[in-house]
Amino acid sequence: MNRSTWIATLGVFGLALALPAVAQTVKVTPLGGFDGEFCAQDRALVFEDPNGTRVLYDPGRSVLGGADPRLRKIDVILVTHMHGDHLGNAHAKGMNEGTCGNPDMSVSDMPNSNAVNIALAKKSKIVTGSEMPPFFAAKLKANGGNPADSMLARFGGSVTVGGVRIATVTAMHSNGLDPDYIGGELGKAMKEAGIAGDVGLPTGYVLRFSNGLTAYLSGDTGITADQELVVRNHYHAKLAVMNIGDGFTTGPAEAAYVMNELVQPASVIPSHANEAGTVGGKARPGSKTEAFMKAAKMPVHIPLSGKTMEFDAAGKCTAGC
Numbered sequence: 368m369n370r371s372t373w374i375a376t377l378g379v380f381g382l383a384l385a386l387p388a389v390a391q392t393v394k395v396t397p398l399g400g401f402d403g404e405f406c407a408q409d410r411a412l413v414f415e416d417p418n419g420t421r422v423l424y425d426p427g428r429s430v431l432g433g434a435d436p437r438l439r440k441i442d443v444i445l446v447t448h449m450h451g452d453h454l455g456n457a458h459a460k461g462m463n464e465g466t467c468g469n470p471d472m473s474v475s476d477m478p479n480s481n482a483v484n485i486a487l488a489k490k491s492k493i494v495t496g497s498e499m500p501p502f503f504a505a506k507l508k509a510n511g512g513n514p515a516d517s518m519l520a521r522f523g524g525s526v527t528v529g530g531v532r533i534a535t536v537t538a539m540h541s542n543g544l545d546p547d548y549i550g551g552e553l554g555k556a557m558k559e560a561g562i563a564g565d566v567g568l569p570t571g572y573v574l575r576f577s578n579g580l581t582a583y584l585s586g587d588t589g590i591t592a593d594q595e596l597v598v599r600n601h602y603h604a605k606l607a608v609m610n611i612g613d614g615f616t617t618g619p620a621e622a623a624y625v626m627n628e629l630v631q632p633a634s635v636i637p638s639h640a641n642e643a644g645t646v647g648g649k650a651r652p653g654s655k656t657e658a659f660m661k662a663a664k665m666p667v668h669i670p671l672s673g674k675t676m677e678f679d680a681a682g683k684c685t686a687g688c
């Protein structure tokens with residue numbers, strides 16, 4: 368090594384020492400149905416803790432089963448409730464199939480569900496609240512998985528998996544289990560009577576990551592007092608994933624009220640729009656997604672499929688937004 372190379376090497380080394388430690392961020396990657404867009408069936412998000420733990424939220428119908436290469440390692444699966452667009456009664460036959468407003472969902476996942484099939488493929492834990500864990504334990508057991516991988520975090524309690532603390536919070540919605548997951552004579556009789564299975568209340572989640580970021584994942588919900596009393600005042604959520612689709616959950620105006628007045632996070636990711644939310648990666652004019660963006664007072668980051676966003680402990684997006 369000659370003298371000038373040696374000096375240059377020392378210079379680079381000195382610069383590296385002088386730089387502050389890179390802030391640890393939580394990476395959020397939407398696994399939607401259409402590359403770079405936010406579409407009608409999109410719910411699934413992967414949260415990656417700075418320590419590498421990967422959490423899949425509401426796989427729904429846009430994750431292409433357990434073999435979807437976008438999943439990579441999945442340590443934990445969260446399912447807010449049993450409706451087919453969250454648990455995954457079916458999924459698309461591939462990426463970009465159908466239209467953004469009406470995506471393909473031609474591959475059936477009955478009677479296991481997309482969530483259970485992914486858990487079996489990835490040997491993931493499934494953390495749910497209410498009375499949902501025994502359902503998942505039974506499905507895992509029936510398919511050669513480990514029933515102990517289905518873990519409970521009921522309202523007010525929490526479990527920590529891979530350094531991520533997981534709590535459930537109230538969601539004002541419904542949670543009937545489609546009798547097709549039950550099958551047999553009982554499932555058939557229930558179906559004919561129009562009665563769903565009872566697996567307790569639906570939930571939302573609050574996650575606390577190892578960098579200190581706390582995130583509220585609303586699930587399907589209306590406006591609840593707990594969004595202020597519990598999610599803001601107790602957990603101090605700085606990032607929110609808020610469902611905006613209307614009809615089944617809060618619409619754009621109600622979701623904006625929840626964000627602006629009750630939860631007051633630093634950033635919000637809209638979810639569950641039940642529409643083509645974007646065209647070319649931008650909010651579609653006249654969409655619910657656009658209405659929510661206009662009504663929310665904090666930065667709104669649209670979950671574009673495959674585009675990873677990074678959030679610091681304060682809930683600020685530091686990359687990818």
Ligand SMILES: [Zn+2]
Nearest residue numbers: 448450540587
């Ligand atoms: Zn629902």
